[in-house]
Amino acid sequence: MTSVVFALVDCNNFYASCEKLFRPDLTHTPVVVLSNNDGCVVARSKEAKKLGVKMGVPVFQVRELLQKHGIVAFSSNYALYADMSQRVMSTLEALAPRVEVYSIDEAFLDLTGVGYSQNLTEFGLMVRRTVQQYTGISVCVGIAPSKTLAKLANHAAKTWHRTGGVVDLSSTVRQRKLLALLPVNEVWGIGAKLTKRLQQLGIDTALQLADTAPEFIRQHFSVVVERTVRELNGESCIALEEMAATKKQIVSSRAFGERITDKQQMREAISEYISRACKKLRQEQQQAKLLSVFLRTSPFSDKDAPYSASKSIELDTPSNDTRVFLAKAMQLLDAMWVNGYRYAKAGVMLADFYDPGVYQPGLFDEPIVQRETDQKLMQLMDTLNSKQGKTLWFASQGTKQEWSMKRELLSPAYTTDWQQLPLVK
């Protein structure tokens, strides 16, 4: 059996890099990107990292720091990031035979066999140069015989500049050298909770974890952690998956820009989320049978009384018709709504998916009637809204949407909207 080789390509400070791309005036300026509602810092340029802005901190806690150093903040601009991501990914697809898009800013490449004809580090450098040239985005490349090791190689490439942004961990000696340097929580799949439990067993570094017997780990933790141990030893247990798996659930939820206390506003918000979720469901060419709706007050406030509720309902037959889910969602809301709370967030979830036409009704169920006109109506809505911007929506979604999220620092949709193309003067 030939041994496999993976590369992990990860964009550097992706959201911040996207924002800088169209603002050459900010090339050397510290930049941060904020989460929805401008709530937390979710990305930082290297200058901002140097100034000590931590990942995930609430903005109000670092407002002074931002001001003091002239750090420029942006609201999340997903239209821009998704488009730039596609450009990076299609560049990678032209360079490697098999690519797994792992997240908006990361991809695994299958480099099995590449090492016979060329130096793997050279190959990594070529990937870096090409992506930089084609998209303006800088990436780091980690190469190793398992995904978990490739992740760590990438981490090393990002951390140590002398590597030139590419680390090849093919040799066992180099693997062990790196593992000895890294704390166990840097390992892919080892989060805060597992780190604590591992430390109690005296396992502090990635190397110590790698050197623990898989059977012991299986006994005290789970198969997942056992797999991680094997992967750290260069045994590939997690395969490359080119095809995006079909989704098992679709969630649409948002924290509100301002707290909701009025039921009519909540109806609008839920309607909006239903409409988004159903649109996604149709894009997946799936139908769903299960709907859940939830709402809650802020978990951070100790002043407001806490309230959180969630309810589900199962349809008789799967559907992807927005109107069907809207009606059910309003019933669920009626059953959960309590006056007097300051609601901070709500959302909907679709689950239990079927391919259209596959669902087997029970013997005594009503026969399924899928009217063609219903399908056409939904299709028309989707087409119109994607071509012309949001032109067609349900009255229950409301027109003003006063509860909608805050995005006060949003950059233009430079690459996806004709009206907002950058101009060269």
Next chain:
DNA sequence: TCTGGGGTCCTAGGACCC
């Protein structure tokens, strides 16, 4: 005052059956 959103997988435990 102000704290994101969207996913997956695994496991333990309860319900139920024979």
Next chain:
DNA sequence: TCTGGGGTCCTAGGACCC
């Protein structure tokens, strides 16, 4: 006193990821 045992299915919750 001492009240079986094993299998399957489902769900809730926990853990992780970016």
